[in-house]
Amino acid sequence: MSPTTPKIAIVGAGPVGLTFAAILHRNGIKSTIFERESSATVRAQGGTLDIHAETGQQALIAAGLLSEFWKVSRPEGEATRIVKRDGTVLLDENENQSPQPEDQSTAGQEEAQQEARGRPEIDRRDLKDLLIAALPKETIRWGKGIASATPVPGSTQWILNFLGQSADENQKDKEAGPYDLVLGADGAWSKIRPLLTDVRPLYSGVTALDVWISPENLAERPDVARFIGGGSCMMMDEDRFASFQRHSDGSARCYACVRTRRTLGGEPPLARELLQLSEEEVKSLPGGEVDWKDEKVRERFLDTQFAGWTKEFRNAVLAMTEQPLLRPLYMLPVGHRWEGRPGVSLLGDAAHVMTPFAGVGVNVGMVDAKELAEGIVEYVRGDRKGGEELAKVLRKYEEGMFERSAKDAEFTFKMMELEFQKDGCEKMRDIMTGVQPPA
Numbered sequence: 001m002s003p004t005t006p007k008i009a010i011v012g013a014g015p016v017g018l019t020f021a022a023i024l025h026r027n028g029i030k031s032t033i034f035e036r037e038s039s040a041t042v043r044a045q046g047g048t049l050d051i052h053a054e055t056g057q058q059a060l061i062a063a064g065l066l067s068e069f070w071k072v073s074r075p076e077g078e079a080t081r082i083v084k085r086d087g088t089v090l091l092d093e094n095e096n097q098s099p100q101p102e103d104q105s106t107a108g109q110e111e112a113q114q115e116a117r118g119r120p121e122i123d124r125r126d127l128k129d130l131l132i133a134a135l136p137k138e139t140i141r142w143g144k145g146i147a148s149a150t151p152v153p154g155s156t157q158w159i160l161n162f163l164g165q166s167a168d169e170n171q172k173d174k175e176a177g178p179y180d181l182v183l184g185a186d187g188a189w190s191k192i193r194p195l196l197t198d199v200r201p202l203y204s205g206v207t208a209l210d211v212w213i214s215p216e217n218l219a220e221r222p223d224v225a226r227f228i229g230g231g232s233c234m235m236m237d238e239d240r241f242a243s244f245q246r247h248s249d250g251s252a253r254c255y256a257c258v259r260t261r262r263t264l265g266g267e268p269p270l271a272r273e274l275l276q277l278s279e280e281e282v283k284s285l286p287g288g289e290v291d292w293k294d295e296k297v298r299e300r301f302l303d304t305q306f307a308g309w310t311k312e313f314r315n316a317v318l319a320m321t322e323q324p325l326l327r328p329l330y331m332l333p334v335g336h337r338w339e340g341r342p343g344v345s346l347l348g349d350a351a352h353v354m355t356p357f358a359g360v361g362v363n364v365g366m367v368d369a370k371e372l373a374e375g376i377v378e379y380v381r382g383d384r385k386g387g388e389e390l391a392k393v394l395r396k397y398e399e400g401m402f403e404r405s406a407k408d409a410e411f412t413f414k415m416m417e418l419e420f421q422k423d424g425c426e427k428m429r430d431i432m433t434g435v436q437p438p439a
Contacts, residue, residue: 006180016348017185018131036145077121087310156387190350215250236424268328292324
């Protein structure tokens with residue numbers, strides 16, 4: 001450790017790890033991000049995120065990026081439709097959308113861009129690009145994944161163990177460390193979490209069919225575009241939930257969710273179980289695997305799991321032919337904690353992965369990034385230094401994070417329960433219109 005600044009390794013270049021690094025960088029503190037993927041665009045980067053004024057936007061303010069955020073965010077993406085399974089529209093916020101005045105003064109625009117407000121949408125890809133652009137190029141080590149970390153005997157430092165490297169190669173790799181802080185922002189299946197706890201994410205009881213439609217194909221399907229609206233469209237029924245989202249590039253996505261059990265844990269169902277395939281049908285599958293790119297397979301899924309739902313829903317899902325994936329949803333137990341260890345901690349989904357049914361996950365993680373980064377900045381600028389003092393910074397952050405994230409995890413679990421009820425659409429409408437407080 002230098003006399004003033006700890007050497008920091010961040011595992012994972014998702015929105016949370018990037019936010020943490022950006023706040024440190026703004027305060028003159030260097031960090032290194034290690035990311036398994038070879039680039040920011042190597043795979044589809046997830047759907048759209050709503051960034052809340054009181055949480056995620058505060059982290060962007062700390063990173064000095066709120067003005068840039070407003071340039072690429074989509075306030076119109078907040079518009080939500082709530083549609084029952086029979087096609088009855090209970091809420092359509094697209095009807096209340098008013099265009100922003102175009103004759104605002106430059107000064108007025110700049111003032112507005114500095115203000116946290118609302119819950120505007122931003123594509124996950126766009127948020128990552130925004131954060132990456134704020135960092136020095138050498139901050140992120142693309143294509144360099146972490147398998148684990150090893151404590152340095154007699155110290156509070158850690159050595160990184162890289163994926164695909166032998167012990168000898170790792171020992172010769174100067175980027176292996178030692179580091180004063182190793183921070184896992186590497187998602188639900190974190191490689192850093194096992195250093196702190198044996199607890200692993202549990203199957204939530206919900207599995208989603210995740211499908212996309214390209215901008216070109218959506219442009220040829222105005223019926224699907226109208227059904228989704230300018231932002232998102234939600235449908236709810238007993239043990240069923242569907243969410244459609246529009247993206248900034250003109251594409252759209254659907255999560256058609258099935259609640260397969262009402263208890264946590266256990267193994268998620270196999271695709272052939274969801275499709276209710278007979279033994280003979282299973283034997284006839286090419287290679288024994290379900291091919292979700294096959295339109296007949298997706299039709300079978302809708303027939304078995306969403307029978308009786310409105311034709312508009314069915315048409316919209318079947319129009320989405322790209323990147324089909326069966327996605328079991330996982331969560332850590334509500335209120336999960338661990339005993340702290342000097343020099344290592346977790347942020348975001350690595351610390352408290354939740355299901356997406358309350359839309360708070362990335363916001364909770366960005367607050368993690370803000371609070372821990374600000375604690376490190378205070379440490380660097382203070383007079384007391386050393387591994388023990390740095391461990392106090394981590395512990396203070398973790399205690400606050402445990403309390404804060406437990407509330408969000410409980411809220412998310414309650415929202416999941418609500419959204420898979422027979423009258424979930426009515427309850428969600430009442431929450432969004434202020435008739436009923438959130439769960």
